[in-house]
Amino acid sequence: MASVPSSSSLVAAGTVAARPAPPKVLRRMKVRRSTWLGVGLVTLYLSVIVLIPLAAVIWHAAELGPAAIWRVVSSPDTRAALQLSLMASVVVAAINAVVGTITAWVLVRDSFPGKTIVNALIDLPFALPTIVAGLTLLALYGPNGPFGVNLAYTRAAVMVALLFVTLPFVVRSVQPVLIELEQDVEEAASALGARGFTVFRRVVLPSLLPAIISGAGLSFARAIGEFGSVVLISGNIPFKTQIAPVRIFALVESGDSAGAAALAVVLLLISLGVLLALAFVQRWGRRGDEEE
Amino acid sequence: MRRSRSGPAALGAGGSRAGKYGLRTIALSYLALILVLPVGMVFYRTFENGLQPVLQALVDPLTLHALYLTVAIAAIAVPLNTLFGVFCALLMVRRRFLGKSILSVLIDLPFAVSPVVVGLSLVLVYGRTGWLGGWLAENGVRVIFAWPSMVLATIFVSLPFVVREVVPVLQEIGVDQDQAAHTLGATPWQTFWRVTLPAIRSGVTYGVILTTARALGEFGAVSVVSGKIAGRTSTLTVHVEERFQQFDLVGAYTSSLLLAVIALVIVLSMTVLRSKEVGA
Amino acid sequence: MRMRIGALALALAAVAALATLVAGAGAGSTVVLVSYSTPREAYAELIPAFQQTDAGVGVAFSESYGSSGEQSRAVDAGLPADVVTFSLTPDMTRLVEAGLVDKTWDQNEFDGFVTKSVVVLVVREGNPMGIIGWADLTKPGVEVIEPNPFTSGGAKWNIMAAYGAQLKQGKTEEQARTYLADLFKNVPVQDKSAREALQTFIGGKGDVLLSYENEAIAAQQAGEAVDYVVPAETILIENPLAVTVDAGASGPAKALYDYLYTPEAQAIFVSKGYRPVVEGVTGADQFSTPTKLFTIADLGGWGTVNKDFFDPSGSVMATIEQGLGISTQQ
Numbered sequence: 001m002a003s004v005p006s007s008s009s010l011v012a013a014g015t016v017a018a019r020p021a022p023p024k025v026l027r028r029m030k031v032r033r034s035t036w037l038g039v040g041l042v043t044l045y046l047s048v049i050v051l052i053p054l055a056a057v058i059w060h061a062a063e064l065g066p067a068a069i070w071r072v073v074s075s076p077d078t079r080a081a082l083q084l085s086l087m088a089s090v091v092v093a094a095i096n097a098v099v100g101t102i103t104a105w106v107l108v109r110d111s112f113p114g115k116t117i118v119n120a121l122i123d124l125p126f127a128l129p130t131i132v133a134g135l136t137l138l139a140l141y142g143p144n145g146p147f148g149v150n151l152a153y154t155r156a157a158v159m160v161a162l163l164f165v166t167l168p169f170v171v172r173s174v175q176p177v178l179i180e181l182e183q184d185v186e187e188a189a190s191a192l193g194a195r196g197f198t199v200f201r202r203v204v205l206p207s208l209l210p211a212i213i214s215g216a217g218l219s220f221a222r223a224i225g226e227f228g229s230v231v232l233i234s235g236n237i238p239f240k241t242q243i244a245p246v247r248i249f250a251l252v253e254s255g256d257s258a259g260a261a262a263l264a265v266v267l268l269l270i271s272l273g274v275l276l277a278l279a280f281v282q283r284w285g286r287r288g289d290e291e292e
Numbered sequence: 293m294r295r296s297r298s299g300p301a302a303l304g305a306g307g308s309r310a311g312k313y314g315l316r317t318i319a320l321s322y323l324a325l326i327l328v329l330p331v332g333m334v335f336y337r338t339f340e341n342g343l344q345p346v347l348q349a350l351v352d353p354l355t356l357h358a359l360y361l362t363v364a365i366a367a368i369a370v371p372l373n374t375l376f377g378v379f380c381a382l383l384m385v386r387r388r389f390l391g392k393s394i395l396s397v398l399i400d401l402p403f404a405v406s407p408v409v410v411g412l413s414l415v416l417v418y419g420r421t422g423w424l425g426g427w428l429a430e431n432g433v434r435v436i437f438a439w440p441s442m443v444l445a446t447i448f449v450s451l452p453f454v455v456r457e458v459v460p461v462l463q464e465i466g467v468d469q470d471q472a473a474h475t476l477g478a479t480p481w482q483t484f485w486r487v488t489l490p491a492i493r494s495g496v497t498y499g500v501i502l503t504t505a506r507a508l509g510e511f512g513a514v515s516v517v518s519g520k521i522a523g524r525t526s527t528l529t530v531h532v533e534e535r536f537q538q539f540d541l542v543g544a545y546t547s548s549l550l551l552a553v554i555a556l557v558i559v560l561s562m563t564v565l566r567s568k569e570v571g572a
Numbered sequence: 573m574r575m576r577i578g579a580l581a582l583a584l585a586a587v588a589a590l591a592t593l594v595a596g597a598g599a600g601s602t603v604v605l606v607s608y609s610t611p612r613e614a615y616a617e618l619i620p621a622f623q624q625t626d627a628g629v630g631v632a633f634s635e636s637y638g639s640s641g642e643q644s645r646a647v648d649a650g651l652p653a654d655v656v657t658f659s660l661t662p663d664m665t666r667l668v669e670a671g672l673v674d675k676t677w678d679q680n681e682f683d684g685f686v687t688k689s690v691v692v693l694v695v696r697e698g699n700p701m702g703i704i705g706w707a708d709l710t711k712p713g714v715e716v717i718e719p720n721p722f723t724s725g726g727a728k729w730n731i732m733a734a735y736g737a738q739l740k741q742g743k744t745e746e747q748a749r750t751y752l753a754d755l756f757k758n759v760p761v762q763d764k765s766a767r768e769a770l771q772t773f774i775g776g777k778g779d780v781l782l783s784y785e786n787e788a789i790a791a792q793q794a795g796e797a798v799d800y801v802v803p804a805e806t807i808l809i810e811n812p813l814a815v816t817v818d819a820g821a822s823g824p825a826k827a828l829y830d831y832l833y834t835p836e837a838q839a840i841f842v843s844k845g846y847r848p849v850v851e852g853v854t855g856a857d858q859f860s861t862p863t864k865l866f867t868i869a870d871l872g873g874w875g876t877v878n879k880d881f882f883d884p885s886g887s888v889m890a891t892i893e894q895g896l897g898i899s900t901q902q
Contacts, residue, residue, distance in 0.1 A: 035387040042380050042395070049447050050401055053413030056423055060416055075885055076894050099322045106319040110312065118323065120559040124331055124552060126505035129529035130512070131536065132548040136330035139337065143776045153761050153777070163326050172498065176460055196311050218403050225406030242720075245406040246764065250722040252412065253641050254884050255666075261416075264409040271404030275397050283393070360592075367589035371582040420650030429650065437651045439593045489575045496575075500582075519651045521604070521636045534637070537609060537767045539794040 054268070061261035072259035073266050078247055082266070085244040088155065089223035092162040097216040100170025101208065107171070108178045125167050130226070133164050158243065165226055166219035173215030174208055181207055210282050217278040221271040334552060338545040349535075349546040357523050358531035359550060365439070365514075365527065366507040369446040373503050377454025378496060382488075384455075385462040402451045407512025410448055414441050414517050437519030442527065445513040450506040454499030461495035497562050505555045602632040603824050606653040608640035608663075608811075609767060610787060611687070614844040618837055619828075627827035639765050641725040647672060647816075654819035655828055657686060657811060659726050662874045664812040677814035686813035686832050687786075687846040690862060691733035691806045694773060694781040694788045697797040701779050705803050706737045709780060710754040717778035718755075719769040720762035721882055721889050727766060728882055729809050730782035731889065735881075736871050737805035740864040753892050774798070784809055785859070789845025805864040811846075 061069060072078065107119050125133065137160055141151045151157040181204065189199045225245055242250075244267055251260035338346055349355060380399065384392060405413075418436040419425045428435055435441050469491060473483045489496070511529040518525040526534065528547050535543035607615065615635060622628035636643065636651065644663035647653045648670050656673065658664050664684070667673040678684030695703050701714070709716050719727040734755055738748035761777060763769040766787065773781040774796050781798075788800035813832065819825035831837055838848040842855040871877055881888045 035383070035389055038379070038383045038387065039389055039391075039395075042376070042383060045376050046395075046398055046451075049444065049451060051398070052423075053410070053417050053448070054401070054405070056416035057409060057413045071885070077884070077890070099318070102315055103319040103323065106316050110316055112316065116560075116563065118320070120556060120563055121323070121327060121331065123501060123505050123559050124327065124555055126502060126509050126555070128331070128334070128548060128552055128555075129509050129532050131529070131533050132334060132544075132551075133330065135536070135544075135548075136333040136337075138775070139333050140329055160326070164330060167327055168502070172457075172502070176457075176494070176498075180464055218400070221400075221404040225404065225409070245408050246723065248406065248408050248412075249764070250720065251884060252408070252645070253723050253725065254882065256884060257412065259884070260408075260412065264406070264412065267406065268401075268404060268409070272397065272401070275400045275404060279393050279397055364589035364593055367585040368593075371586040374582060415649045418650075420648070422649075425650055436649065437646065485576060493575060516642075519636055519646055520638045521634050524634060536771070538612065539791070539796065 057261045057268075058265055060258055061265045064258045064262060068259075069262040072251070072256070072262050077242070078244075078263060081242050081244045081247040082263075084155070084158070084242070085224050085267075086270070088158050088162055088243070089220045092159055092166055092223045093216040093220040095159075095163060096166055096170045096219045097212050100167070100215060100219075101174055101212055104171045104174035104178055108175060122168050122171050125165050130165065134161060137161055137164065162223040162226055166222050169219040169222065170212060170215030173211045173218070177208055177211040213281050214278055217274050220274055224267060224271055331552060334545060334548050338542065338549045341542060345542045346546050346549075349540075349543040350550075352543070354523055354526065355528075355531060355543070355547055355550075358526045358528045358547065361439070361442075361526065362508060362528040362551075363554075365443050365446050366504055368443050369450055369507045370500060370503050372447060373451055374454050374496065374500055376451070377458055377499055377503075378489075378492070380455050381458035381462055381492075381495075385459055386467065399452050399455050402449055405448075407449065407510070408516075410445055410513035411516025414445055414513070418517075436517060437521070437525065439525065441517040442514050442525065445517050446507045446510055449510050449513060450503045453502040453506065454496065457499035457502065458492050458495040461492045465491045501559050501562050504558050508551055508555055602634045603654045603819070603828060604652050605633060605635045605655045605657075605828075606643050606647055606651060607635065607637050607657045608643055608659040609637045610659070610784075610790065611657070611811075611841075611844070611846070612637045613790065613793075614841050614846065617840050617844075618832065621836065621840060622828055622831045625831060627831065628824070631824040631827075639725070639767075652818070653816050654825035655813070655815055657813040659809075659811055660729065660874070661810070661812050661868075662878060663725060664814060665874070667814075667816070672816055672818070673814045674817055678812070680833075682833065682849045683810070684812050684814060685810040685849055687811045687841050688849060689784045689786045689809040689811070689845075689847055690802060690865070691730055691809065692783065692785045692788055692800040692802050694770075694783050694791075694798050694800045695779070697799050699799050699801065703780055703801055705801075706734060706741075706751075706805070709734075710751065710758060714758050714780065715760050715778040716755060716758045717761055717763070717769050717773045717781040718759050719766050720764060722884060722893075724763070724765045724769075726784070727769075728877075729784065729807060731881065732868060732871055732877060733807035734782070736807050736866050737803060737864075739871075740805040740866060749888055749892075752888065753895060756892050756896055785847070786845035793845070802860050802862055804862055805866070806862050808865050808867045810867070 064072070103122075107115065107122075137157070139145065140147070141149050141157070141160060143150050151160060185203050186199050189203050190196075194202070226243075244263065248260045248263050248267075251257070251263065380395075383389075384395065415422060415436060417423050417425075418428060418441055420429065420436075422436075425436065435444075469487050470483055473487045478486065509529060510527075511533070514527055515530050515533070518527070518530060520526060520530060520534070522534075528551050532544045532547045532551075535541075535547065605615065605619075612635075619633050619635070623631060636646075636653075638646070640659035640663050643651075643656075644658055644666050647656060648666055653672075656664070656667065664673060664677065668675050668677065693703055693705075693709070695701065701708075703709075703714075708714065718730055721727040721731055731752065735748050735752055738751045739745070743751070761769075761772055763772050766783060769781060770783055770787055770791060772778065774791065783800075785800065785802065788798060791798050813829065815821075815825050815829050833850060835850060835853050838850045838853040839855060842848055842853055842858075847859050848856050868874055868877065872880075879887070882890075884890060
């Protein structure tokens with residue numbers, strides 16, 4: 001069998017167990033070699049694209065020395081910016097978790113004219129440049145907006161901008177799971193007399209929870225780093241509406257790129273923590289389904 | 293693949309009429325406020341002064357070049373991330389190795405990194421005083437402030453989507469079909485193309501859609517590493533900002549509209565493709 | 573089958589894109605101009621005009637515009653540049669320290685500056701609130717738009733104008749700092765950059781905008797309904813210009829540099845709202861001369877000013893911003 005590393009050979013090798021097993025040593029060696037080759041390739045790609053650049057940021061921050069890093073990160077402006085970013089991102093993630101699930105539910109289980117179009121629109125926040133998001137939100141909910149609602153330059157404005165850019169995450173996480181969900185248990189429960197919301201809470205929600213949490217986590221991570229749309233509508237007032245990424249930008253502008261790197265590392269660690277926690281939640285959610 | 297039935301019966305056994313309409317109202321009003329209205333605003337603002345200024349803005353050489361650059365960069369970033377995504381998903385779902393969770397988190401990293409930081413990181417590596425900058429400059433290789441760094445930035449921010457979309461699907465379908473194909477004598481290549489890939493089709497499709505949308509819409513990181521050389525390294529997003537700065541709101545909105553239209557076309561065509569294949 | 577076609581299409585698209593990008597990247601010999609954002613309209617006329625002259629025939633140009641600090645850092649990070657021009661001197665000094673611009677850049681007869689401007693008070697058309705000077709800005713109920721000095725290099729001009737004006741009015745340094753604090757109490761929005769602040773003002777927010785004269789004129793020329801007041805005391809903004817070390821002391825880059833100081837080029841700058849550095853340029857009389865004009869040198873030079881006023885920790889502005897935060901937090 002060819003040992004050319006391609007996904008197809010991996011696929012094929014993954015089915016080795018189904019055939020009469022070749023000598024045990026040979027089989028394990030074959031699996032291990034192509035697997036590790038695959039892991040190597042993946043790591044190479046990740047390194048070039050993501051890991052090496054991020055390592056450069058961490059290194060640049062580390063050059064400052066721990067005391068200076070602490071001073072930059074704990075300065076009152078930075079703390080306020082971090083607090084605002086964190087608070088806004090948590091709130092946005094929570095809102096997304098609820099409304100995103102409802103939206104996914106409606107898109108999968110309901111049927112109304114124009115559903116295809118609505119479904120297609122969900123991904124637009126990714127495609128629109130963030131400055132456009134900021135501009136249009138400002139046009140709608142700012143001083144000259146048609147609704148008489150003026151959120152501009154407030155914390156609410158920050159959240160509306162963040163809600164826009166994080167909209168797809170929970171919806172697109174929950175949708176595939178919902179599509180695959182078997183409805184027998186729901187029907188059984190309802191036949192036994194359980195009401196709609198109880199059925200949802202006891203039967204459906206547990207299956208959706210990992211997807212919801214995953215989507216909410218991603219929306220948190222995205223929100224905490226979001227820059228372009230928020231900065232336009234938030235007014236960028238230090239201590240009131242200045243978010244952490246803009247603080248990073250300010251540090252770069254002031255010539256303190258190492259300080260900017262330090263704050264960037266802090267933001268990264270926070271997001272990383274959230275993602276790691278999510279990975280554990282997902283594992284725990286999967287434990288019942290299949291072997292690892 | 294099991295599909296859910298749509299329609300009132302499928303809303304969830306026991307769901308009341310009021311409940312169904314209530315949910316629909318919540319979802320649609322939220323979408324209207326947060327999504328549809330802003331996007332509609334883009335359309336409205338673009339054509340506010342009539343068709344003529346829009347057409348003028350569209351045929352402007354700067355806009356056309358920005359359009360070409362945006363599409364070219366996406367045309368490189370999306371296939372690369374798709375290839376990586378499918379390969380990586382197969383590896384993670386079907387193989388056993390140490391550090392799988394770590395790999396999973398690393399793949400999600402791009403979601404967590406702010407565009408400002410992405411730009412900074414690429415400058416720190418490829419810039420004049422960066423890790424590779426000196427060597428690159430000596431050998432006349434232009435990475436930073438040229439299209440290669442813009443491609444790198446775009447790949448960075450759109451990296452996780454295909455993996456994330458394909459992994460759950462792969463986990464769902466298992467290996468039975470592949471095993472069956474194998475015992476029937478299919479080569480690994482045939483198994484992949486004829487059995488595996490069609491089975492993960494919906495995951496790949498959604499992954500490609502999201503990757504493309506993200507690649508088109510990236511602004512912050514690309515703006516920093518592009519050097520903003522007019523007519524050379526401006527993508528549509530950078531062009532939008534520049535037009536806005538020059539008081540040319542029609543130009544800014546026209547380019548935004550272009551982006552939205554491209555994204556919509558991609559999404560709609562892939563959705564149509566997908567639903568046709570799943571079976572009417 | 574469809575998947576195979578799809579994959580093939582993706583692969584072909586990638587290869588085609590790669591091919592066009594690689595082919596297009598082979599730039600001929602062009603002169604690269606890296607500039608801050610506001611003179612874009614001016615250079616749109618200046619470069620074609622230069623190409624009509626003997627020295628400029630056949631010279632191709634690439635231009636890059638962005639915020640002054642960003643552009644300066646980009647050149648520092650490796651953005652190729654032959655001619656550089658910025659909004660304020662520290663952005664040029666950065667390149668001198670990096671060895672990219674010769675330290676004699678400011679030793680021509682104009683001290684290295686190619687255009688000038690002044691800080692003005694931009695108001696709504698017709699000046700409905702009757703703003704005439706700095707004192708009007710601290711009155712209760714007046715909203716002043718001013719960009720954040722930590723993200724906008726240009727915002728620093730505004731603040732030093734306000735500060736210096738107080739000194740010119742006879743106040744002490746302490747009183748001048750108090751004025752700044754009072755001024756910022758009236759600032760509801762601090763945009764990231766000067767241009768964004770202008771857009772915010774045009775969008776309807778605020779009563780007065782602190783900006784430069786050439787920005788206000790640019791807005792007026794773009795049809796926006798704004799007027800501006802030149803206060804009696806204000807700072808002279810001087811914009812530096814230089815040829816980089818890489819471009820060489822002779823050659824087309826230097827030719828452009830020399831051209832920009834000719835009366836013809838300075839007249840084009842004037843038509844876009846900049847004050848000329850050369851004497852006797854047509855149209856220069858449209859600019860009023862503030863009675864008490866001062867420069868950054870009068871305030872100690874950018875080195876001192878940056879440290880005392882704009883250091884992210886412990887400077888005058890940092891303290892003021894923190895003071896705002898404490899008073900507005902619940």
